[in-house]
Amino acid sequence: MKKIITTLVLVLVALTTNAQIDRSKQPESGPAPKINLSKPNTFKLNNGLTVMVVENNKLPRVRIQLEIDNPPIAEGNKAGVSSLMSSMLGNGSKNIAKDAFNEEVDYLGARISFGSQSAFASSLSKYFPRILELMADAAINPNFTAEEFEKEKSKLITGLKSGEKDASTIASNVQSALAYGKNHPYGEITTEETVNNVTLADVEEFYRSYFVPANAYLIVIGDITFNDAKKLVTEAFTPWTKAVPPSLSYSEPKDVQYTQINFVDLPNAVQSQVVVENLVDLKMKDKDYLAALIANQVLGGGGEGRLFLNLREDKGYTYGSYSSLRDNKHSKTRFTATAQVRNQVTDSSVVEILKEIERIRKEPITKEELENTKAKYAGRFVMALENPETVANYALNIEKEGLPKDFYENYLERLNAVSIADVQAAANKYFSMDNARVVVVGKGSEVLENLEKVTFNGKAVPVRYFDKNANKTEKPNYDVATPEGVDANTVIEKYLASVGGKEALENVESYALSAEAEMQGMKLELEMKKTSKEQFMQDVKVMGNSMSKQVLDGNKGYMTMQGQRKDLNEDEINKIKEESAPFPELNYLAAGGLTLEGVEMVNGKKAYKIKVTDNKTVYYDLETGLKVQEVNVQEMQGQQMTQTLILDDYREISGIKFPFKMTQTMGPQSFDFIVKEIKVNEGVSPADFE
CATH class of the missing domain: 2.50.20.10 (Lipoprotein localisation LolA/LolB/LppX)
Structure with a gap:
């Protein structure tokens, strides 16, 4: 009887509680949880190499990532030397020939790859000591031969030639060159001429100067103990000669004085490449970093972004339109809003992109947009925590970017605190309307007449002309007379x-x-x-x-x-x-x-x-x-x-x-x-x- 009475009381309490809940209102969010993020074990070699080890025994695999965090490197009239060096790294070493090196890596079912400032390797745990040894040997004792140099140089030039008529390649080169200036590391254009200026001695000198351990980080992740990793890495990388890269200086890039269209004529283009860009000074440690990311996501971060909904879903101008906001601790970087559009709607697309940028600056985003975007970032963050690589990458960011030690532990709390006003302030700070550069690469004979008529907020947007190497040029002349008697x-x-x-x-x-x-x-x-x-x-x-x-x-x-x-x-x-x-x-x-x-x-x-x-x-x-x-x-x-x-x-x-x-x-x-x-x-x- 007592059990029956107790059960009835519990039911009545539940019904009473349920009756008191107002289901017409969305429950208020509780406080964001604090993340207990494990930290990798870290040590440093005498040559300056910082090593981070993340133990994870779920799978019998180990991966290793080398990253050299040098400031931007200007290559000048030898632009392409870093590409040549990266393509030659990993072709064996002075101690093991290229074919024998590759055969052994393949036999062990492993992977090894190199970039101009990075390296990567992955293998089963039992083969990791040998793979680490091979990667370190290739990194420290590269096998730069004249034969490989000529082969890689020919491949690079072939690739450059194939991009000479490609609208996307030209647009990418011109956007960067105009934004930063061609003397800035981020604005250099690699051409057949600059590659032909590069010698094997230049590649070797670039390697000695910049592939050095002073700013290098080595991340070891997987089925290995810290002590074993420390022993193996110390043995493999201690021979890497201690060195500091040269200090470089370059002019500070600046935005244009007023909003303008920079046009590049590409007669074979079947679509126009459109980008609206301006320089930004954004770093991960900035207080408005998350607000800036949210502003960019709402504007053009994907299929639900305003640019996509406007230019594709509403107007049907393009397959997609997106925006990007980059951070960089070394230099100013860019905000861009882009689209590939039909020739007939090039001018209209420019105006619509400008409209969306202006709208997010002037009008507060909606509560729904804010909450949906926060949910996306929170979801990505939580999902990423399931990967062991995340622990190392987050720790690496804290080291490289000078972030507070609790940057990721309090990530969700800081994300939750971003307000609509914060997002609008970030949009006004990082998305420019007065100094926007609109770069258009397209078929001038079909798009230029209307492009020259573009107005925004009652003002004409002037057009300036450039060639595919971002050099100023004259307006294209399309008045080609048809010869007499031809039909x-x-x-x-x-x-x-x-x-x-x-x-x-x-x-x-x-x-x-x-x-x-x-x-x-x-x-x-x-x-x-x-x-x-x-x-x-x-x-x-x-x-x-x-x-x-x-x-x-x-x-x-x-x-x-x-x-x-x-x-x-x-x-x-x-x-x-x-x-x-x-x-x-x-x-x-x-x-x-x-x-x-x-x-x-x-x-x-x-x-x-x-x-x-x-x-x-x-x-x-x-x-x-x-x-x-x-x-x-x-x-x-x-x-x-x-x-x-x-x-x-x-x-x-x-x-x-x-x-x-x-x-x-x-x-x-x-x-x-x-x-x-x-x-x-x-x-x-x-x-x-x-």
Whole structure:
């Protein structure tokens, strides 16, 4: 009976308590918990190397990270020397040849890599002593040979050449160079000329000067005891000669005097690269550091950021728009707001980005935005604590950045204390409207006219002109006169003559093409077959597996995407028919309706612009007559997408010239397909179109 009465009392108490809760109000948050963050064991070698050890026995693995915390290093007219040095580090040592070194690392199932101011290694615990020994040997006794130097130099120059026409690469170089100045370490541009200035002796001198232990930290994490780690590291790294890097000075970067557009003309650009930037002086130890991060997150930190919601979700200008705010203890750094946008909306995108920056400065963010952003940072922080690397990285930050010892222990408490007013104050401090530099890299013939009309808050935003190396230049001149007596038909006729002649092309019944490209380290294979009977097959493979295939056999066809097949509808069949002929220009002449829209610059050369349809434009070189570019506008998911094909490196096959380099660009992606083989009137059968 007593138990029954007790139970009833508890139920009544629970019901009474529940009745007193006002569920219309969100419960108030309790105080943020204080984090009990374990600390790594630390010791220091006589040469200046600081070592941090974090024991974690969950997995039988150990990883080691070397970081040299030097101030920014100016390379001057030998920009690229640090890249060459980093690519040569880890190629064995003076004690073990490159091949033997790599074979042993692979045999042990380990990884070792180097940067110009860093190194990394990872292995199973039982192999760690040897891997540490190998990494230390490669770091302290590098094997800089003339053969490796020439090989890495050639690779670096090849990479630079491939970026000479890439809008993203050019935009990145120009943004930094204009923000910092080209004499500042963060503003230097590495070019073929500066790389050719570098000698093997320069690489060796750079290594001796800057790959030194004075500002170096070594982090050991994993299944190893502190005593064992100390013994192994002391033995391996004590031979590293004690040295201090040279002290460098450089001019303090400054913002522009007034907001302006800095334009770089890139005639082959299919999209405009837009960035609004200004310099900031932000360090992790600053009191408003967290408020500044929250302001940036709300503005453009991801898919819920205001920039993304405006330029993509609302306007449909771009795939995405984001902002970034960097901290640096050595130098001023940058705030940037960026987007890759269609040419037609370049000017509008500039205005919308400026509007969002101004709005977050003038109007307080909402309580919901603040709470959601705090929750994101808190979640990331708590999740990171589950990784043993976090303990070491946080301890390293405290050492490098001069942070209070309790910086991370009180992180959640300080995050919780950030107010709406704090965020607005940080936005006003770090996001500039009076001294903003708007860098635009794009196709001037299509975007410049409207860009020069941009106004903001009733004031015209002036445009200044620069080349791809951030040098001041004159405004591009697009007034290229069309030669007398030239029309669309004469342009097409010249093209047909330049590639082999109309009669030779009419005798082509079919051709087969195979080409390859690289995508993020993976090989793309392209196979294409065409006939004069409205038959077409194109198959794109990734690592040997078909990812996208289109097949047309007269009036029927299909397409597959990652194994899913779909029959082509009438509209799709008609579009592919336009491309199915071995040489569509023969059909252009027969059908008529072409329009010569003038002369434009394509890849630095004059080209006739021929409008074939409302969605297709083709460009032919003024001098050679060869086709150099095709631009197609397609409708995808309610948005217009521009697809560009750049044609280069023409070679003769069976008396007809074909392009052996085809650069395919769609959205932010670009692939250089290099043709491996072309067969004319052979290599094609009816089975190819089944």
